[in-house]
Amino acid sequence: MKIDGRCLCGLITYEAEIDQSKISLCHCTDCQINSGSAFRIATLVGKDDFRLLTGKLKSYIKIAQSGARRALSFCPECGTHIHGSDAENAQTYSLRMSTARQIRELTPSIQIWRRSALGWLSGLDTRVKLDEQQPMPR
Numbered sequence: 001m002k003i004d005g006r007c008l009c010g011l012i013t014y015e016a017e018i019d020q021s022k023i024s025l026c027h028c029t030d031c032q033i034n035s036g037s038a039f040r041i042a043t044l045v046g047k048d049d050f051r052l053l054t055g056k057l058k059s060y061i062k063i064a065q066s067g068a069r070r071a072l073s074f075c076p077e078c079g080t081h082i083h084g085s086d087a088e089n090a091q092t093y094s095l096r097m098s099t100a101r102q103i104r105e106l107t108p109s110i111q112i113w114r115r116s117a118l119g120w121l122s123g124l125d126t127r128v129k130l131d132e133q134q135p136m137p138r
């Protein structure tokens with residue numbers, strides 16, 4: 001499936017060819033911190049199936065417990081995460097799917113690091129549900 005996406009400020013744009021049956025959701029604590037959210041949604045894309053159209057990514061090198069060096073790449077302007085890859089010899093990118101325009105059509109089929117998943121996710125419900133943002137109190 002062909003997708004396209006962008007960062008929040010629009011500096012970074014890309015297109016990619018993905019396998020929509022292989023969308024994964026990662027609950028690891030690094031993904032929680034790095035995404036600022038409950039989990040990260042990603043899929044692996046071969047380097048030839050990803051094309052950066054505009055902008056230049058900045059990378060943070062994360063050293064995993066195994067010693068593996070991962071480049072976590074993001075927009076240098078707004079900080080939106082675009083992909084993760086091997087720091088030295090990237091053959092695949094773990095593309096961050098929330099940046100894709102087609103995100104609503106992409107349903108994750110795998111969850112990893114379930115042991116770090118936030119407990120309230122399974123029955124996610126809140127007392128208040130607003131279709132848009134709450135008006136700011138004055």
Ligand SMILES: [Zn+2]
Nearest residue numbers: 007009075078
């Ligand atoms: Zn940006």
Ligand SMILES: [Zn+2]
Nearest residue numbers: 026027028031
């Ligand atoms: Zn993770």
